[in-house]
Amino acid sequence: MQFTSDNAAAVHPAVWKAMMAADAADAPYDGDDLSRRLDGAFSALFGRECAVLWVATGTAANCLGLAALVSPHGAVACHREAHIEMDEAGAPGFYLHGAKLLLAEGESARVTPETLAAILDPIRDDVHQVQPHAVSITQASEYGCVYRPADLAAIAAFARGRKLGLHMDGARFANAVAFLGCSPAEAAGDIDVLSFGFVKNGGMSAEAIVFFDVEAARTIRYRRKRAGHLQSKGRFMAAQILAMLEDDVWLANARAANAAAARIAAADPARLLHPVEANEVFLSCTANEREALRAQGFAFYDWGPDAARLVTAWDARDDHVEALARAIAAL
Structure with a gap:
């Protein structure tokens, strides 16, 4: 009786069916019809224009998403128990070419403007110290706790006030939306990039990086290729994601x-x-x-x-x- 991880769960039948349907000749990489549909599908879901890239893992989704916001000489503020700190084997440093993680406190693995300020305020604005470029939050958190829309608004205001990008690790974003009973847009808040998780929720091998700054996705297309995540038969990645979005399978799961x-x-x-x-x-x-x-x-x-x-x-x-x-x- 398996309760170790939602990664151990079965693949949802709708995903298998969609992948079988995608098993026909089409353009390679992300030039296929299914991959081209992702931007529109997520724009409809969030009620705002999005650019969406598929990747194979949550680690790649997080790190490539952050790469759009953070330079190698910069830093990401996150909770000290965030997945990017505890469970990604140094991948943020690898993908961000040495950018640093700054670790904040917070109850149940959730940060607040106050706990973020506690680690950012002591940093001097000079070349001798790593400068923060972004904040990363996890929805739902590593302890299964959910940021309310008011919490997200406060963190976004903090980030905007300091000209910091805002990334959300949404490995269990679907669970947060289900708990809150609100729209996906409200559960995300005013963020720049979302790693939208599907594998834990019935997918097989596809995650989505959702860019709310559409221009930011252009550079990450190149970095995705350089990182080895541009799969030649990308239609099978897109098929999984679209199957989960159709009829709100992701939310029911x-x-x-x-x-x-x-x-x-x-x-x-x-x-x-x-x-x-x-x-x-x-x-x-x-x-x-x-x-x-x-x-x-x-x-x-x-x-x-x-x-x-x-x-x-x-x-x-x-x-x-x-x-x-x-x-x-x-x-």
């Missing part, structure tokens, strides 16, 4: 994953280490208790010496979710 996480969280709310607002549950759990859960067939990650991380996916089985909830309640 996120709602299913969120509902499963909420059911698990309700089993013993006193154990929760963070609010459960997306599809991740962090529980206070001793080593013996974790061993007892694993002995019953549940797979999940330890999160430090006294905690467990449980992640639900779009295809979480009801009987598995119910079994885990009962097991947690019985600890």
Whole structure:
């Protein structure tokens, strides 16, 4: 019974069907009909003009997105537990040719204008110190917590006031939209670049970089090729993304994953280490208790010496979710 990661979930049938339909001759790279449809599809979704590039991984989406905002001599302000800091093996430094990450604090892996100011204010405006060029936030955060539209507006105002670009890691953006019950535009706020995640939510191997500054995408097309992410049969990448957008499959999948996480969280709310607002549950759990859960067939990650991380996916089985909830309640 798998609760380690939503990356372990199955590929949604609509994605397989779309990829089969795309298995016909078309222009290579991103010159195919499906890839050319992405800009319009996302512009309709967000209600504003977008330029969209597909890539194979969330790491590439984050780092190429940031490359549009940050020069090699600059820096990105982010939470100290952001994925770009903790889980991308130095990829931001690689893709950004040495640009630095500046690490901020914040509850449940969310930054605020105040925690950002605490790390940026001491930086002198001279050539001897790395200058901040952008802020990166994660929606939903690494602890499954969601920025509200008012939070996003405050961070955007802070960034604009300091002439900083604003990037959003949206590996679980769908889960945030599902939780908020608002439009994608409201869940994103006034950002420059969004890494829109699909793989965790039923996709197979395609993520989208959404540029709200259309001109910024022009340079990143070259950098995507240089980074090895311009696939020759790009129509299969675009097909996955379009299949998830059609009929709001992406949103239905996120709602299913969120509902499963909420059911698990309700089993013993006193154990929760963070609010459960997306599809991740962090529980206070001793080593013996974790061993007892694993002995019953549940797979999940330890999160430090006294905690467990449980992640639900779009295809979480009801009987598995119910079994885990009962097991947690019985600890």
